Amino acid sequence: MKITKKLALTILSASVLGSAFVSTSAFAKTDLSLWYHGAGNKVEAKVINQIVNDFNNSQDDWNVVLESFPQGSYNDSVVAAALANNLPDILDVDGPVMPNWAWAGYLRPLLIDEAKIADFLPGVKGYWDGKLYSIGLWDSAVAMMTRRSTLNEVGARIPTIDSPWTEEEFNDVLKKLKATGKYDYPLDLGMAESGEWFPYAFSPFLQSFGGDLIDRSTYKTAEGTLNGPEAIAFGEWWQSLFVNGYAPGNSQDPADHETGLLEGKYAMQWYGNWAALKNLNKFGDDALFLPAPDFGHGPKIGAASWQFGVSSASKHPQGASDFIEFALQDKYLAAFSDSIGVIPPTQSAAALTKNYRQGGALAVFYALSKAQALVRPVTPGYIVEAKVFEKALADIADGADVADTLDSAADEINADIEKNRGYSH
Amino acid sequence: MFQLDKDNPTLRLIVRYMVLTLIALIFVTPILFMMMSSLKPDQQLLADTSSIRAFLPIGDISFDNYKAAFERAPIGMFMLNSLLVTGVTVVLGLLVCSMAGFSFVFLNWRGKSIAFSIILATLIVPFETIAIPMLLMVSKLPWLGLDGFSWGWLNSYRVQIIPFIADGLTIFLFAQYFKDLPKELIEASRIEGCSWWQVYWRVVMPLSGPIIATAAILKFLAMYNQYLWPIMVTQQEQYRPVLVGLQYFFQLNTAWGEVMAYLTIITVPVLAFYLALQRAFIASIASTGVKG
Numbered sequence: 111m112k113i114t115k116k117l118a119l120t121i122l123s124a125s126v127l128g129s130a131f132v133s134t135s136a137f138a139k140t141d142l143s144l145w146y147h148g149a150g151n152k153v154e155a156k157v158i159n160q161i162v163n164d165f166n167n168s169q170d171d172w173n174v175v176l177e178s179f180p181q182g183s184y185n186d187s188v189v190a191a192a193l194a195n196n197l198p199d200i201l202d203v204d205g206p207v208m209p210n211w212a213w214a215g216y217l218r219p220l221l222i223d224e225a226k227i228a229d230f231l232p233g234v235k236g237y238w239d240g241k242l243y244s245i246g247l248w249d250s251a252v253a254m255m256t257r258r259s260t261l262n263e264v265g266a267r268i269p270t271i272d273s274p275w276t277e278e279e280f281n282d283v284l285k286k287l288k289a290t291g292k293y294d295y296p297l298d299l300g301m302a303e304s305g306e307w308f309p310y311a312f313s314p315f316l317q318s319f320g321g322d323l324i325d326r327s328t329y330k331t332a333e334g335t336l337n338g339p340e341a342i343a344f345g346e347w348w349q350s351l352f353v354n355g356y357a358p359g360n361s362q363d364p365a366d367h368e369t370g371l372l373e374g375k376y377a378m379q380w381y382g383n384w385a386a387l388k389n390l391n392k393f394g395d396d397a398l399f400l401p402a403p404d405f406g407h408g409p410k411i412g413a414a415s416w417q418f419g420v421s422s423a424s425k426h427p428q429g430a431s432d433f434i435e436f437a438l439q440d441k442y443l444a445a446f447s448d449s450i451g452v453i454p455p456t457q458s459a460a461a462l463t464k465n466y467r468q469g470g471a472l473a474v475f476y477a478l479s480k481a482q483a484l485v486r487p488v489t490p491g492y493i494v495e496a497k498v499f500e501k502a503l504a505d506i507a508d509g510a511d512v513a514d515t516l517d518s519a520a521d522e523i524n525a526d527i528e529k530n531r532g533y534s535h
Numbered sequence: 536m537f538q539l540d541k542d543n544p545t546l547r548l549i550v551r552y553m554v555l556t557l558i559a560l561i562f563v564t565p566i567l568f569m570m571m572s573s574l575k576p577d578q579q580l581l582a583d584t585s586s587i588r589a590f591l592p593i594g595d596i597s598f599d600n601y602k603a604a605f606e607r608a609p610i611g612m613f614m615l616n617s618l619l620v621t622g623v624t625v626v627l628g629l630l631v632c633s634m635a636g637f638s639f640v641f642l643n644w645r646g647k648s649i650a651f652s653i654i655l656a657t658l659i660v661p662f663e664t665i666a667i668p669m670l671l672m673v674s675k676l677p678w679l680g681l682d683g684f685s686w687g688w689l690n691s692y693r694v695q696i697i698p699f700i701a702d703g704l705t706i707f708l709f710a711q712y713f714k715d716l717p718k719e720l721i722e723a724s725r726i727e728g729c730s731w732w733q734v735y736w737r738v739v740m741p742l743s744g745p746i747i748a749t750a751a752i753l754k755f756l757a758m759y760n761q762y763l764w765p766i767m768v769t770q771q772e773q774y775r776p777v778l779v780g781l782q783y784f785f786q787l788n789t790a791w792g793e794v795m796a797y798l799t800i801i802t803v804p805v806l807a808f809y810l811a812l813q814r815a816f817i818a819s820i821a822s823t824g825v826k827g
Contacts, residue, residue: 145770149772149783150782150784151786152606152607177770177772178772180780180783180785181782181785182785183766187766187767187770190670190766190767191770193670193671194670194687194689194768195674196674196770198770363584363585365581365582365584368577368581368791369578369582382787384787385787385788
């Protein structure tokens with residue numbers, strides 16, 4: 111009897127413990143850390159939190175824990191964390207920086223079904239070395255912002271995506287706008303901005319002239335592409351904008367850059383879709399968002415914004431990839447677009463948005479991304495090329511000799527590539 | 536007709552005050568611009584920058600930017616973090632550095648000159664050059680806390696405090712000041728039977744008010760303005776200081792009014808700290824020639 115009672119107690123204890131274990135393991139989720147660059151942006155935070163919550167509630171394996179960073183210090187934080195071996199499972203990365211982080215070993219290829227991103231805009235797919243390392247939930251685009259009435263006043267043709275301005279037409283428009291005497295400058299290029307804006311916004315002009323930051327066939331030299339005849343033609347045109355008083359130079363007042371077009375100080379502004387809504391609010395139907403001019407080798411604009419990737423330190427790359435794949439649903443792409451004004455990467459997501467659906471106020475930006483976008487050079491050395499290009503353009507705007515400046519820039523880029531043994535190209 | 540008279544005391548006073556007023560204006564106008572801008576909506580703020588209106592509380596004035604700034608970022612937490620890290624580092628730093636300075640000036644020990652030279656040499660080493668080795672070091676250091684033993688100091692207050700307690704400049708300032716104290720005082724204290732600790736704590740430190748104030752202000756500013764190190768070692772928001780918090784306000788379309796409101800808020804502790812210690816700070820400059 112005693113033994114039987116003892117046995118019963120043992121069985122009971124084992125059953126209780128067993129069931130507790132089973133129920134715990136059923137609900138125990140593995141944490142996945144996610145780093146995101148959007149701290150300080152309340153509307154963006156709302157969308158990313160929604161995605162995280164929905165994902166966590168949608169399955170029983172993973173629990174994503176979000177840590178947001180301010181954008182200005184995000185890259186430094188990630189690089190420091192990589193050095194200290196403290197990277198999260200999932201992180202977002204600026205598109206043109208991705209090859210550098212992949213090459214440096216911070217990222218690993220995504221484990222997602224690439225068929226699901228077949229219809230995404232090309233600029234949001236982060237390929238390096240033939241593998242998909244990152245994918246973006248949106249893209250951005252630059253356009254020539256102005257007013258219909260401004261162009262009508264000088265008899266300028268309204269360009270379209272199929273028929274953009276030629277170099278001659280564009281220069282003629284600038285000349286006529288300058289001659290009206292109504293504007294401080296005909297064109298605001300955004301020289302008050304610094305950093306990534308220069309290569310993002312201005313290298314497409316160089317590429318439309320036929321040059322580039324680097325020879326994309328090998329990614330091993332800038333000789334001939336950054337300082338060849340096409341690049342020099344671009345540099346001379348670039349310098350003429352400032353010499354002729356068509357655009358404010360490096361000393362542009364940031365306040366003028368913010369409000370100059372709205373206040374009538376500038377006739378046109380070369381700027382991104384994130385600033386488009388304030389133009390629409392101010393000018394209504396008179397607002398225009400025009401394609402980039404064609405300088406001979408087709409009109410070009412920049413592409414690739416922030417994208418999600420999986421860190422090489424992650425012990426759960428499948429879970430991390432599952433989260434990214436989950437985030438690619440049209441409803442989330444549309445939610446980001448509606449909340450922060452970015453361009454959704456698919457036609458089906460665009461159809462769900464307020465501004466990018468067919469006939470929407472900003473639909474032209476989706477069309478621009480699709481028709482004109484060219485990603486910045488896909489190479490780990492891009493982060494150096496971007497800085498060198500920025501300095502060269504600023505110097506040329508200040509009056510430096512075009513050929514000498516571009517020669518020096520090409521040499522500097524080549525020296526960096528050599529120092530890094532070709533960046534694995 | 537008015538004639539310039541060098542010996543006219545009234546005229547000299549007027550000229551002196553005019554020059555001082557001009558210098559004061561140069562220093563005050565940026566602060567005034569920041570405060571006034573924090574009360575204006577963005578469009579007005581940007582339009583006013585090209586005129587005297589930028590320094591005047593006119594137009595559409597409100598505290599809306601402050602409300603929005605508090606909604607955008609956990610300002611209270613950032614302030615608390617900065618004040619905690621700065622306060623603890625300043626207090627511990629003054630104690631450690633003054634003891635080091637005392638040791639270099641009053642105690643005799645082998646290698647003192649070389650050690651002092653090495654400490655002086657650290658003054659010419661920019662922090663940026665040692666940031667990465669320091670990061671690698673602190674990411675592997677052990678720690679015994681209330682929650683037990685752990686490895687790595689990242690994401691903590693201690694990683695923002697401990698590496699900055701001792702610094703070459705503060706040790707140098709104390710050592711220089713201590714050198715000018717009357718040697719007889721120290722000798723008399725020793726003859727009266729004071730231990731070295733008593734000489735330091737009861738004789739030297741009470742006479743060191745001006746240099747304590749100067750060192751405190753300089754260290755306070757250096758710590759309160761920390762940016763690079765915190766972004767390297769604090770990935771969690773709960774440990775971020777005010778200058779990292781400033782980055783929360785720079786989005787694609789920057790809300791300049793909120794930036795100015797945030798800057799106004801985080802400038803208050805600096806001004807208050809300086810005002811509290813300014814008499815001793817000025818006395819220190821007057822007596823030692825030390826400048827901040």
